[in-house]
Amino acid sequence: MTLSSEISELVVVTGASAGIGAATARALAERGFHVLAGVRRDRDALAIRGPGVEPLILDITEPDHIRALAERVAADPRRRRLRAVVNNAAVQANVPIEVFPIDEWRRMFEVNLFGQVAVIQALLPALIPAKGRVVNISSVGGRVAMASYGPYAATKFALEAVSDALRREQAACGVGVVVIEPGAVRTEMLERAIAAAGELVSTMTSEQSVRYGALVHAVNNQAASSTESGVPADAAAKVIVKAVTARRPRTRYPVGREAALIRWLPLLPDRTLDRVLATALRSHYPAGDRDTSNLLCYK
Numbered sequence: 001m002t003l004s005s006e007i008s009e010l011v012v013v014t015g016a017s018a019g020i021g022a023a024t025a026r027a028l029a030e031r032g033f034h035v036l037a038g039v040r041r042d043r044d045a046l047a048i049r050g051p052g053v054e055p056l057i058l059d060i061t062e063p064d065h066i067r068a069l070a071e072r073v074a075a076d077p078r079r080r081r082l083r084a085v086v087n088n089a090a091v092q093a094n095v096p097i098e099v100f101p102i103d104e105w106r107r108m109f110e111v112n113l114f115g116q117v118a119v120i121q122a123l124l125p126a127l128i129p130a131k132g133r134v135v136n137i138s139s140v141g142g143r144v145a146m147a148s149y150g151p152y153a154a155t156k157f158a159l160e161a162v163s164d165a166l167r168r169e170q171a172a173c174g175v176g177v178v179v180i181e182p183g184a185v186r187t188e189m190l191e192r193a194i195a196a197a198g199e200l201v202s203t204m205t206s207e208q209s210v211r212y213g214a215l216v217h218a219v220n221n222q223a224a225s226s227t228e229s230g231v232p233a234d235a236a237a238k239v240i241v242k243a244v245t246a247r248r249p250r251t252r253y254p255v256g257r258e259a260a261l262i263r264w265l266p267l268l269p270d271r272t273l274d275r276v277l278a279t280a281l282r283s284h285y286p287a288g289d290r291d292t293s294n295l296l297c298y299k
């Protein structure tokens, strides 16, 4: 149902070319918002354009793009208020810490953290008078850092910290800050992550292959099986719409049953959690490595 006040409001969604971002842009437009949908290519702009969805070329690592976004919001021809920004764009690659090149660490932080912060900084001047909302798409990886999720989890833990600080800073200004924590969602992200990991893993030394080859294989298998049973992007979009529209939103929303459980795991003692995660991964190792999965480093 569309509330009449929503018709006159803007929402910015980053990373709207695919997956959760595209589904969210469409779902918000259906609710009557005018969505500024950030994409990086003309063909994606063409595909997402529709009633209530206006594409913008937005690579969140490009300062000029972010400046143009802020100008577009500030000079809205119909003087619509900015109800929310949905910081959704991100990249993923599940690679062990030793073999993820430091430039790749920096690139991942550029997109998953600094890009989000740059968008928030640029849009706060419009969000504050509107008493708008920042909705940051984190992950269960922002709560629990599994083996080979180090780089991605580091960006998402950091995004959780930024979100907490921002919520406390903005409380007096009336800007709400909400974190969305999806578990597995069926999107292109897994394929992209496996492709990115595949490229990096192919450059491992033979010692590193012995140390991590089976782990990477197991993590990819586990991710593939949880993505297969994950929720569709529309289910994530539904939760994000709630975060944008609820009168008194919660500070965090999980997406999917798996996420609702995983977010409590950090309450376990560290060593117990290590064992729980290792046990969950064991059945995904190549058959010959299953019993020795925790000994591979010493082969």
Ligand SMILES: NC(=O)c1ccc[n+]([C@@H]2O[C@H](COP(=O)([O-])OP(=O)(O)OC[C@H]3O[C@@H](n4cnc5c(N)ncnc54)[C@H](OP(=O)(O)O)[C@@H]3O)[C@@H](O)[C@H]2O)c1
Binding pocket: 014, 015, 016, 017, 018, 019, 020, 021, 038, 039, 040, 041, 058, 059, 060, 061, 087, 088, 089, 090, 091, 111, 115, 137, 138, 139, 140, 181, 182, 183, 184, 185, 186, 187, 188, 189, 190, 192, 230
């Ligand atoms: N899928 C899951 O299981 C899952 C689970 C937990 C959390 N999440 C989170 O949910 C969000 C959306 O993920 P998804 O599954 O929908 O992934 P996806 O299908 O891979 O989409 C990622 C989006 O981010 C965009 N993007 C990447 N780099 C960008 C940049 N530098 N500037 C602007 N946009 C950029 C991509 O644009 P291009 O097409 O141009 O590359 C794409 O639109 C992410 O924050 C992700 O971490 C997903």
